[in-house]
Amino acid sequence: MEHQQTCSSVDIAEADEKLEKVKHAIEQFKLMKGALIPVLHEVQDIYGFLPEPVLQVVSEELNLPLSEIYGVASFYHFFSLTPKGEHVIHVCMGTACYIKGAQAVLDRLSTELKVPVQGTTEDNKFTLEATRCLGACGLAPVMTIGEKVHGRLVPNAVPKIINEYK
Structure with missing residues (x-):
């Protein structure tokens, strides 16, 4: 029981530290026109994504409706509203890649992972x-x-590539 309390107090301290960094970033950009995007970048750098409770703090501190913040966050592809893995794999599905077999590579990645x-x-x-x-x-x-x-890439190369990152 005592160990659980220690872990949760560490988690709370870490959460408080992250939130303080967010508030510092808000103060840094607050008076700047277009402050939202730099603040969202800072939040994502701190958390790895944009957690809803933190966006609520951003909303209050910048005096912006949460709907506007979500509109900006969902418009730009570099913002994420969900946590990402340690390694983010982007498979190109553009015309040249698609014609040369990107779908089979994507399918193999999905199966392997x-x-x-x-x-x-x-x-x-x-x-x-x-x-x-x-x-x-x-x-x-x-x-x-x-x-x-x-x-x-060919689908059979996928397992070896993935193993480099495990």
Whole structure:
């Protein structure tokens, strides 16, 4: 029982520390025109996504309706309202990649990771996303894992690539 109290007090302290960082960011950008986007960037840097309770704090502190904040957060692809895995995999589904077999690569990733597209693995290790274009058409089909580009993919290469990140 005592261990549980210690863990939860650590969790609460960490949550309080993160919220203080958010409030500091709000103060830093509050008077700036268009403060919402930099504040949302800070929130996402701190939490890894945009948690609803924190967006409520942002709403109150910036005196903006929550609906406006959600509108901005859902409009820009770089904001996420759900937690992401440690490694985010983007599979290009642009024309060149699609024609050269990106769907089969995406399907193999989904099977290997046991996760649907736009989903995150149970262990929070991977998030699998389909994207419009990664701008590497000459390497089609292509995917990125974090900042690393993997090109000229075939479905059978997927297990080896995934194992590099486990």
